[in-house]
Amino acid sequence: MTGLRIVFMGTPQFACPTLKTLIDRGENVVAVVTQPDRPKGRGQQTLPPPVKELAVAHGIPVLQPVKVRHPEAIEEIRALKPDLIVVVAFGQILPKALLDIPGKGCINVHASLLPRYRGAAPLNWCIINGETESGVTTMLMDVGLDTGDMLLKAVTPIDPDEDTSSLHxxxxxxxxxLLAQTIDLAAKDMLEPEKQDDALTCYAPMMKKEDGLIDWTREAAAIKNQVRGMTPWPGAFSYLDDKLLKVYRVQSAQGAGRPGEVLAASRDGIEVACGTGSIVIYELQLEGKKRLPAAEFLAGCKLEPGTLIGKKGLPVG
Incomplete structure (x- = not known):
């Protein structure tokens, strides 16, 4: 326990372990700031963010401003007199007026090894780009997008079959x-901020559904990385006879054929030719159906070698 007055800002499940760590350490979390409750799922039921649920369960006051840059939101946070603001996947850009409130600054936990992968979707893009390691960085926030001075880093390898869900x-x-280590040093004024080298950065933009469309002319390794990086959201997909075909768990292979051509289909998997090599699909989902292992999928949808998978309107066979 550091004795600091801390305001925690975060929204999704990713932020919950950090908030729980602060709670378990007995830190003085004076308030949690999170996004407003929003409709989710097929029923569009209005649900609270995971961070709000955790905060309420531990009796921590919760603020949910529509826009944190609004003057009334800034003043509400200022009135809490925080020594430190901790930010983890909050989902809004913090204005300078808010960044200037805490005496020890605003510390962000970012899911990449900065200065690489600044932006909203670092986990997805590091897998899509075939990185073999990732990690987290704590940094002092400034008005830029993940451009603040770096504090501490922790590195972890990325397994060749790991997807975004497990890396998350x-x-x-x-x-x-890492945040626990960082605030211990912050409390003692022992942090040594390090400037980021902008020349080493790359941008990780927010994912869009269309990013999941598989281009079968690409090499097998790149398609495998795309599937891994798109799982669980927004999902990698193609088309079979004009029906959406979601692709989940795959492995690269050495088959050859026309890009998108089914080379083999058995209970062991569905092999599809790529621009170079091939992909064996182990789990997939046809539009209107359940996600299934290849063996169960083929029991209800016969796929012959020579069938083409690809864009809408592509002839079958």
Whole structure:
């Protein structure tokens, strides 16, 4: 426990391990700031963000401004007199007036090894780009997008078959541990901020559904990385006879054929030719159907070698 007055700002499940760590350490979390409750799921039921649920369960006051840059929101946070603001996947840009409030600054837990992968979707893009390691960085926030001075880093390898979901879980825990180390040093004024080298950065923009469309002319390794990086959201997909075909778990292979051509289809998987090599699909989902292992999928949808998978309007066979 540092004795600092802390305001925590975060929204999704990724931020929860860090908030839980602060609570377990007995830190003085005077308030949690999170996004407003929003409709979710097929029923569009209005649900609270995961961070709000955790805060309420532990009796921590919750603020949910529509825009944190609004003067009334800034003044509400100022009135809390925080020594430190901790930010983890909050989802809004913080204005300078807010960044200037806490005496020890605003510390962000970012899910990449800065200065690489600044932006909203670092986990997705590091997998899509075939990186073999990732990690988390704590940094002092400034008005730029993930451009503040770096504080501490923690590195973890990326397994060749890991997807965004499993990397998310790993980095959320790693980030919580790194934040604990960071605030211990902040309380003692022992942090040594390091400027980022802008020449080493790359941008990780927010994912869009269309990013998941598979281009079968690409090499197999790139398509495998795309599927991994798009799982669980927004999902990698193609088309089979004009029906949306979601692709989940795959492995690269050495088959050859026309890009998008089914080379083999058995209970062991569905092999599809790429621009170079091939992809074996182990789990997939046809529009209107459930997500299934290849063997169960083929029981209800016969796929012959020579069938073409690809864009809408592509002839079958």
């Amino acid at each position: 879980d790993c980095l959320s825990v790693l980030g919580a541990e």
